[in-house]
Amino acid sequence: MTRYGTDVKLADGTSSAWGDPLEMLDAVRDFGLDGIxxxxxxxxxxxxxxxxLGEWASHARDLGLYVEMGLGKVNPYMTAELPRVRDLGEGSYLAGMERMIAVCAEHGWTNTWTALGGYKGQYDGLYITDRFRAEAPWPDQLAATAKFLHRLAPALREHGVSLNLETHEEATTFELVRLVEEVxxxxxxxxxxxxxxxxxxxxPDEGIARVAPYVRSTQLRDAALLRTGDRISRFLAPCGEGIVDWDAALRSVLTLNPGLNLTVEPIGPVRAEMPILDHDPVWLASHVDLGADELDRLRAAADAYASRAAAGEVDDLEQLRAVRxxxxxxxxxxxxxxxxxxxxxxxxxxVPSPA
Structure with missing residues (x-):
């Protein structure tokens, strides 16, 4: 049976959407969900x-909730932005990650999350993601990430934990698949x-097909696309209200991963507008795996979304930019x-059950 849950981000031990960590579990269950x-x-x-952690894990079990835990980022060029993980390792970021892996395994949280970078909303253009850090070309960041994942792999294997790379805004599905297959x-x-x-x-439909054999966890959202000046802008949208073909997507991932939990990553007051700089030569040079035909299909998807918005079927630009x-x-x-x-x-x- 498919289970549904929510992604939760905490700030200093609390969550404004759900209450404190113990209240959060009750609130998620009361919302009609199966996990987090x-x-x-x-x-x-x-x-x-x-x-x-023992009390929290026990309460989650009592409520019948699945738990999938995050372990921080794995790109050595940006891990200095996460000093608390290094503190857990008493100066070693690697040791901090290994400690968290062991704790997750102790509680049965063997499906874990990570990503290669973070969103830099204070900047614009290229610098909104770590992909274009001026001090480190992206291929160097990918190589360093692969080396770090190789160093984490023994602890992951020892404890039976899967570390799952998010299809985050800084990395392509081509690059993530290569990391999975290498490590x-x-x-x-x-x-x-x-x-x-x-x-x-x-x-998205093609990216989902590329990663489908390796999907172990989800943080599901849709994407609304609209032309804004000389660029296309991406806005996050509830599942079913953007450009994703959810029937094809879920058929693909659930057929290959029948026990997959479908976890939604909600968003709060704004829809996280981000530019697709498909006419910028630096941006284009960084996407060596993308063909012009895929970008053409993305532009067509933006035009199709605009037609739906004009017909009142989905949110238009003003609604997508509204603060709620x-x-x-x-x-x-x-x-x-x-x-x-x-x-x-x-x-x-x-969908067949796991053997």
């Missing part, structure tokens, strides 16, 4: 306090977020997404 993907373990307990799909998988794929010039009350927007985005996913799954042919 929590980023990250060190946000839940900065010291990895065994008493608190080993027994310990490295994919966390599927289709909403980010257009930021890297990818049509944070908690209400978060819960509305989640409810609409889960309703669409449930309806889509119900319409699929039965």
């Amino acid at each position: 993907n929590l980023r990250t373990l060190d946000e839940l307990s900065p010291t990895l306090d065994p008493g608190f 080993g799909p027994d310990v490295i998988g994919i966390c599927l977020d289709p909403g980010n794929m257009p930021v890297r010039g990818e049509v 009350p944070a908690k209400a927007a978060h819960h509305d985005f989640l409810a609409r997404s889960v309703a669409h996913l449930r309806a889509t799954v119900a319409g699929l042919a039965p």
Whole structure:
């Protein structure tokens, strides 16, 4: 049976959308969900306090909730932005990650999240993602990430933990698949977020097909695309209200991964507008795997979305750029997404259970 959950981000041990960490579990269950993907373990307990984590894990089990935990980022060029992980390792970021892997395994949280970079909303253009850090060409960042993942792999194998690379806004699905295959799909998988794929010039339906064999977890959103001046802008949208073909996507990933949890990553007051710089020569040179035909299909998807918006079927540019009350927007985005996913799954042919 397919289970549905929500991604939760904590700030200093609390979540404005759900309450404190223990209240959060009850609130998620009361919302009608089956589990959570929590980023990250060190946000839940900065010291990895065994008493608190044991109580929290026990409460999640009592409520019948699945838990998928995050472990921080794995790109050595940006891990200095996460000092708490290094603190857990008493000066070693690697040791901090290994400690969190062991704690997750102790509680049965063997499906874990990571990404290669972070969103830099204070900047514009190329510098909104770590892909274009001026001090490190992206191929160097990918090579360093692969080396770090190789160093993490023994701990992941020892504890039976899968570390899943999110289809985040800085990396293409081509690059993520290569990392999975290089380090080993027994310990490295994919966390599927289709909403980010257009930021890297990818049509979500094709990106999903590329990563489908390796998807182990999800943070599901849709993508709304509109032309804004000389660029296309990506906005996050509830599942079913953007350009993703959810019937094809879920059929693909659930057929290959029948036990997959469908976790939604809601968004609060704004829809995270990000540019697709498909006419910028630096941007284009960085996307060596993309063909012109895929970018053409992405532009066509933007035009098709604009037609739907003009017909009042989906949010238009003004609505996508509107600022909403944070908690209400978060819960509305989640409810609409889960309703669409449930309806889509119900319409699929039965997916075989794991052997």
